[in-house]
Amino acid sequence: MTLHEDHAVSIGSTDGAGPMVPVIHRVVAATADLDDTTTLTVRPVDNALPRPQPGQFNMLWLPGIGEVPISLAGLDGDDLVHTIRNVGAVTDALCSLQVGDFLGVRGPFGAGWNLARARGRDVLVVAGGLGIVPLGPLVDELISDRANFGQVSVVIGNRSPDTLLYPERVKSWAESLEVEVTVDVASPDWTGHVGVVTELLTAVNTDPANQIAFVCGPEVMMRFAAEAVIDRGTPAENVLVSLERNMHCAIGHCGRCQLGPMFICKDGPVLPWSRVDPVLKARSR
Amino acid sequence: MSDLASRLSDYSVFASLAPKVVAEVAECVTEVRFDEFEQVFTAGKDADSFYLIEQGRVAISVQPPNGDPVTISTLGPGHVLGVSWILPPHRLTFDATTLAPTDALMIDARRLREKCEHDSELGFALYARFAGLIRDRLVATRLRLLDLYGNTGSS
Numbered sequence: 001m002t003l004h005e006d007h008a009v010s011i012g013s014t015d016g017a018g019p020m021v022p023v024i025h026r027v028v029a030a031t032a033d034l035d036d037t038t039t040l041t042v043r044p045v046d047n048a049l050p051r052p053q054p055g056q057f058n059m060l061w062l063p064g065i066g067e068v069p070i071s072l073a074g075l076d077g078d079d080l081v082h083t084i085r086n087v088g089a090v091t092d093a094l095c096s097l098q099v100g101d102f103l104g105v106r107g108p109f110g111a112g113w114n115l116a117r118a119r120g121r122d123v124l125v126v127a128g129g130l131g132i133v134p135l136g137p138l139v140d141e142l143i144s145d146r147a148n149f150g151q152v153s154v155v156i157g158n159r160s161p162d163t164l165l166y167p168e169r170v171k172s173w174a175e176s177l178e179v180e181v182t183v184d185v186a187s188p189d190w191t192g193h194v195g196v197v198t199e200l201l202t203a204v205n206t207d208p209a210n211q212i213a214f215v216c217g218p219e220v221m222m223r224f225a226a227e228a229v230i231d232r233g234t235p236a237e238n239v240l241v242s243l244e245r246n247m248h249c250a251i252g253h254c255g256r257c258q259l260g261p262m263f264i265c266k267d268g269p270v271l272p273w274s275r276v277d278p279v280l281k282a283r284s285r
Numbered sequence: 286m287s288d289l290a291s292r293l294s295d296y297s298v299f300a301s302l303a304p305k306v307v308a309e310v311a312e313c314v315t316e317v318r319f320d321e322f323e324q325v326f327t328a329g330k331d332a333d334s335f336y337l338i339e340q341g342r343v344a345i346s347v348q349p350p351n352g353d354p355v356t357i358s359t360l361g362p363g364h365v366l367g368v369s370w371i372l373p374p375h376r377l378t379f380d381a382t383t384l385a386p387t388d389a390l391m392i393d394a395r396r397l398r399e400k401c402e403h404d405s406e407l408g409f410a411l412y413a414r415f416a417g418l419i420r421d422r423l424v425a426t427r428l429r430l431l432d433l434y435g436n437t438g439s440s
Contacts, residue, residue: 129434159434184429186356191384194344195358196425202297202363218433224424 019251022061022104023049027097028079033165037130038095039083041076042105048078049105054137055112055242055270058082059250061104066090069247069265071134072108080105083133083165109250111270113138113214113240115145122150122206124234126197126225128157128217132165134242134269135216143176150211153178153204157197157221160185178205197221198228208233215273216242223280226273236274243268243276289314292390296337298365298414306410309400313393318386325366325381332375333395335367341387345379354380358425368422370394371415 025042032038052058052072060082061067068090074081086095097103115138123142127135142152154173158164160183173179180200182193193200197217213229215222222241229239245257245264252266260279262268289311293299299307317336319325325336325343336343342361346354357379360366366389369377375394401408 157434159432163434182359184432184434188353190356191342193342193359193361194356196428198428199358199364199421199425203361220428220431221433224428 019106019109020249022059022067022106023047024102025080025105027099027101027103030097030099033083034163036086036095037083037165038086039073039081040094040097041079041081042103043079044105045102049080049107051075052080052108053112054115054141055134056108056110057134057247057250057269058105058107058109059247060084060090060094061106062090062093063104065093067104067106067248068094069109069250070094071242071269072137073133074137074140083130085130106250109247110265110268113242113270115141117238118212118214119148120150122211123152124201124204124206124211124213124229125152125154126157126201126213126215126217126229127154128197128221128225129159130165131215131217131221131242132156132170133216135214136166136169138214139173139177143173146176151178151206153206154180155197155200155204156181157217158183161187161190161192180204196224198224201225201228201232211238213239215239219243219280226277230273236277237272239273240270241273241276242270245269287311289390292339293337296363296365298411298418302410302414303406306407309404309407310392310397310411313397313400315391315393316388317391318388319383321383321386323383323387325383325387326377328377328379330377332367332369332377333393335365335370335392335394336389337392338362338364338366339388339390341389342384343387344382344384346382347379354382359384365418367394368415368419370398371412 024045026045027040028043029041057069057071059067060070070082070084073083084091084094086092125135125139139154142149154177182195182197182200186194211234213234215225226239226241230236243264247265248254248256250265252263257264290307293307293310338360340362342359343366344356345358346356348354366381401411
């Protein structure tokens, strides 16, 4: 079902009527990043939602199809940028949207990266696969506010060189930050790193004892990355990870995203490893 | 501590070892430099040396019967190149080729093995450290087998 402007306004909201009412946005740019991944830039038809922080997420809604939580990939004035991987019916429909189409947006929700904690310290950013999406706006902010941080190192793990998201953006990050990319499977012409992200952590120039680490990627990768960072001397409370769960209401009411005592939509998605580790360990017993 | 011993101690396999142990290793060191795309060692040869990379990058690869070499992993500053020297039959398993000009400390593994034969403290220390290194590489290999980034859900 396609949402047209006339009935979009009648079944959604254009002025932010509450956290459960989608605000109608129009697609102003749609870029196919990869075969299965698309970036949408969406603009509010009327009033904009509150400005999201890096690490927060929005609920993107298509009537008759469904609603999914999608991390903020970037901001461009009032325009929201979301990168979506096609993994099901709703994301398939979202990835098929064209410029001029409409969708509903609720948000922003959850706890973001809390970059203020990192001021005056070194910063280590560890991204795996699609984990680069919620970390992208964080890195952009680190660059725009560069003088307030010490050594900043970005380590990116990916399946292969040709499936790296935002290759031009990553290249621009490398102009002002230490950026290392490693892939699981190299093409013959690839002269960069091959291996898992944890193997690069011994080579970065941040001070483990005086750094905040921001980690996002598949949960298994985050566990090994967090443990490797902690083994090098970073306290667990200074290792922040972004968890992915099946958020539904996004305001901590429905319980769909509950993990131990936490609602990931409200208490997270960004949480210190010191809170996440005991819950994941208890769950796996 | 000598400059060489200090440089050895920057590597996790030698960090915090007894100065006596590090000094024994230091006696086996030669500084070497490789050009870009230079073969460091070849699969099937005797593992009579291993390397501590100080600068540059090295690809560990395997040569299929037909086609280009396949890079399995890369190593850079702070990494140890070569673990076959410590385990019988002391034979290299993969090819190693530089991807950039590379400076390294080359360890004479034949000499170091002889030292280990006669000094159980040295031998135990090195076996324990290299077992840890081999474990780390096994973990990394298993993580890659999971193909973690193949299907990670929506963002």
